[in-house]
Amino acid sequence: MSKGPEDIKAAWLQILDLVLGLSKFALLAASLLLIYLLAGDSLASWWTPQERNVSPTSNSSLSRQVLAIEDEVENGIHVPTGLIYAEGFEWVRSTCTACHSAKLVTQNRASRAGWLEMIRWMQASQGLWDLGDKEKPILDYLAKHYAPEDIGRRAPLPVEEIEWYILELD
Ligand code: HEC
Numbered sequence: 001m002s003k004g005p006e007d008i009k010a011a012w013l014q015i016l017d018l019v020l021g022l023s024k025f026a027l028l029a030a031s032l033l034l035i036y037l038l039a040g041d042s043l044a045s046w047w048t049p050q051e052r053n054v055s056p057t058s059n060s061s062l063s064r065q066v067l068a069i070e071d072e073v074e075n076g077i078h079v080p081t082g083l084i085y086a087e088g089f090e091w092v093r094s095t096c097t098a099c100h101s102a103k104l105v106t107q108n109r110a111s112r113a114g115w116l117e118m119i120r121w122m123q124a125s126q127g128l129w130d131l132g133d134k135e136k137p138i139l140d141y142l143a144k145h146y147a148p149e150d151i152g153r154r155a156p157l158p159v160e161e162i163e164w165y166i167l168e169l170d
Contacts, residue, residue, distance in 0.1 A: 082106045088141030091134045099126070105146065112143035 036043070072079040076086070081093055081102035096105050110118065116139060122128035131138060 084145040086141065086145060088137040091138050092141050095131065095134065095138060099128075105142070109146050109148050110142070111148060112139055114148075115139055115142040115146070 070080060073085045076084060078085045078089060078093070081097060083089055083093060083102050083106060092105065093102070096102065108118075119128065119131070119135070119139075123130070
């Protein structure tokens with residue numbers, strides 16, 4: 001079988017094809033190498049596990065985020081509890097959310113005497129402990145921020161102050 005010019009041409013084309021194919025791989029490899037060299041450090045931090053190792057004491061970004069949410073205050077309201085964020089808040093949060101939701105506090109309104117009465121009732125029947133020297137700041141806070149609200153309707157008159165009169169029909 002003799003090799004004509006056609007065969008030789010076909011052989012060269014095959015070689016060319018092969019070289020082109022290989023150069024594509026070379027280009028791909030070179031690109032990857034370039035990406036690694038340029039961005040290797042920031043990419044490496046993705047797959048290093050140390051950041052995911054969250055323990056309650058670690059200063060990781062996740063626990064920082066959780067702490068931020070715990071302390072979130074918006075328009076003077078402590079977001080997780082709904083309590084007004086003001087002096088005495090910490091005592092109320094730590095004492096008055098131990099057994100029930102802070103909603104029982106935020107949905108109630110009373111005078112100082114009324115709040116004291118509720119505290120005494122919980123102490124007598126619900127296992128609330130003696131608040132000691134925290135009772136005053138807690139009462140100050142409750143009486144100031146959860147006082148009976150003027151909701152635009154006159155409070156009912158005490159019966160003895162009502163001046164009764166005879167309605168004259170005619
Ligand atoms: C030892 C547990 C405990 C603690 C601590 C506690 N409470 Fe209560 N409280 C209760 C229980 C139990 C009830 C009744 C809940 C119910 O009816 O579902 C209650 C009910 C209430 C109510 C509703 C009363 C009503 O008449 O409906 C208010 C308001 C309230 N608590 C405020 C407070 C405040 C303010 C504090 C912090 C000084 C506090 N609680 C701390 C146990 C507790």
